[in-house]
Amino acid sequence: xxYRRLGRSGLEISLVGIGCNNFGRRCDLDxxxxxxxxxxxxxxxxxxxxxxxGEDGKSEEFLGKAIGKNxxxxxxxxxxxxxxxxxxxxxxxxxxxxIDAVEASLRRLDTDYIDLYQVHFPDLLTPLEExxxxxxxxxxxxxxxxxxxxxxxxxxxxxxxxxxxxxxxTPFISAQNHWSLLEREVEREVIPSANAFGLxxxxxxxxxxxxxxGKYKRxxxxxxxxxxVSGPMADRVxxxxxxxxxxxxxxxxxxxxxSILELAFSWLASNxxxxxxxxxxxxxxxxxxxIQAVNWELTSDEMAKIDVITGFNA
Numbered sequence: 001x002x003y004r005r006l007g008r009s010g011l012e013i014s015l016v017g018i019g020c021n022n023f024g025r026r027c028d029l030d031x032x033x034x035x036x037x038x039x040x041x042x043x044x045x046x047x048x049x050x051x052x053x054g055e056d057g058k059s060e061e062f063l064g065k066a067i068g069k070n071x072x073x074x075x076x077x078x079x080x081x082x083x084x085x086x087x088x089x090x091x092x093x094x095x096x097x098x099i100d101a102v103e104a105s106l107r108r109l110d111t112d113y114i115d116l117y118q119v120h121f122p123d124l125l126t127p128l129e130e131x132x133x134x135x136x137x138x139x140x141x142x143x144x145x146x147x148x149x150x151x152x153x154x155x156x157x158x159x160x161x162x163x164x165x166x167x168x169x170t171p172f173i174s175a176q177n178h179w180s181l182l183e184r185e186v187e188r189e190v191i192p193s194a195n196a197f198g199l200x201x202x203x204x205x206x207x208x209x210x211x212x213x214g215k216y217k218r219x220x221x222x223x224x225x226x227x228x229v230s231g232p233m234a235d236r237v238x239x240x241x242x243x244x245x246x247x248x249x250x251x252x253x254x255x256x257x258x259s260i261l262e263l264a265f266s267w268l269a270s271n272x273x274x275x276x277x278x279x280x281x282x283x284x285x286x287x288x289x290x291i292q293a294v295n296w297e298l299t300s301d302e303m304a305k306i307d308v309i310t311g312f313n314a
Contacts, residue, residue: 001043001291006275007173007200011115011146013075015269016291017046017276019204023062024054026282036066038284042291046075046276048176048202050120051105052082060108077116077202078105079150081123093123093131102143118148118176122156129163136169148174148202154189161197172199174275179203181212181249181264182242184312191273200275203268207279209237211246212264218243248309258296261289266296267306 002015018039023032036047047067053059060078067074080101083091091097105114117138119131138144149160149172157175164171175194177186180203194201207213215223216238222230246260253263268277277294281287298306307313 002294003045004275005200006116006146007194008198009146009173009200011075011173013046013276014044015274015276015294016044016265017048017202017278018044018287019278019280020047020049020059020063021053022059022280022282023049023066024058027062029062029065031282032062033066034284035281035287036063038287039281040067040070040074042287044287044291045073046077046278048077048204048278050079050082050118051084051101051108052079052120057084057104057108060105064109064111071111075115076109076111077118077148078109078114079118079120080105081120092126093119094126095130095134098131098134098138102138106143113143113145115145116148116174117144117146118150118174119152120150122149122152128156128160129167132160132163132169132172133167136164139170146173148172148176148199150176150204152177152190154193157190157193157197157199171197174202175199176202176204176278178205179268180206180208181267181306181310182208182237182245184310187312191271195273199273201271201273202276202278203274204278206268206277207261207264208242209233211237211242212249212260214246214250214260216246218247245310249306252305252309256296256302259293262293262296263306265290265293266298267303269294270298270303 003012004015006013047063049059049063051057081093089096135147147170160172177190179186210226249263250260253260265277268274279290
């Protein structure tokens with residue numbers, strides 16, 4: 001397993017991370033333990049969850065139980081800001097909600113500290129100074145080791161950096177954004193901003209909700225029990241344009257003796273700003289496949305061909 005620094009910090013995390021959004025939803029406690037144990041056995045130390053994953057925070061609860069005695073050799077990342085109730089202060093990034101949310105996450109995770117605490121979504125109604133100063137307090141109190149954000153735009157990354165530097169507060173070290181071969185908009189502003197301000201990038205949905213695994217075929221029903229069987233996400237992802245791109249990527253990968261899964265992971269891992277590629281898993285075998293998928297060292301010519309296939313112009 002390769003390990004990389006998370007941004008300019010001293011924190012080292014596995015290049016392949018486990019996204020825990022299936023825990024407490026598609027995975028019960030026993031399944032969660034099987035996935036986590038396999039990941040740890042294979043050298044993965046980075047586990048990314050959120051308080052809104054699973055019913056009533058079950059993802060955090062199951063993750064904490066699954067990690068157990070391995071707590072000090074693992075890196076737990078969780079998030080706040082999502083809606084945790086019907087009350088007016090049960091979401092967002094206010095001082096009130098952050099303090100309530102971190103205490104609840106610590107209880108569910110059964111731990112004394114959170115390695116990486118992330119703002120899940122920008123809160124445009126709360127001054128960013130309030131959010132960052134509160135997170136700085138949590139770092140100083142030892143409840144949080146590092147802080148990051150998710151779904152920030154480029155200008156928000158720059159604004160956050162200025163606030164932390166100007167007020168001598170703990171800076172963000174990571175940016176978690178949607179990034180895959182089928183979703184490349186972050187390369188226009190977010191990735192350059194992350195590079196400029198020393199943030200490690202943590203791509204989520206690297207497999208485009210499973211479309212980049214090769215298990216979905218044009219004009220065929222989605223496999224039973226998969227994420228894209230039906231619903232709004234299926235309508236967004238299973239488009240003719242996406243299938244055109246995926247079929248071309250599959251041919252490109254096969255010509256090089258690889259699978260499209262290997263292409264999806266290795267393409268992201270080839271970016272030096274990427275600290276860990278986060279992917280969910282519901283079975284131990286998926287963990288093994290994800291780890292093996294980062295071993296393709298793409299050449300500059302191959303990267304250029306991928307730009308052509310995906311129709312991306314920086």
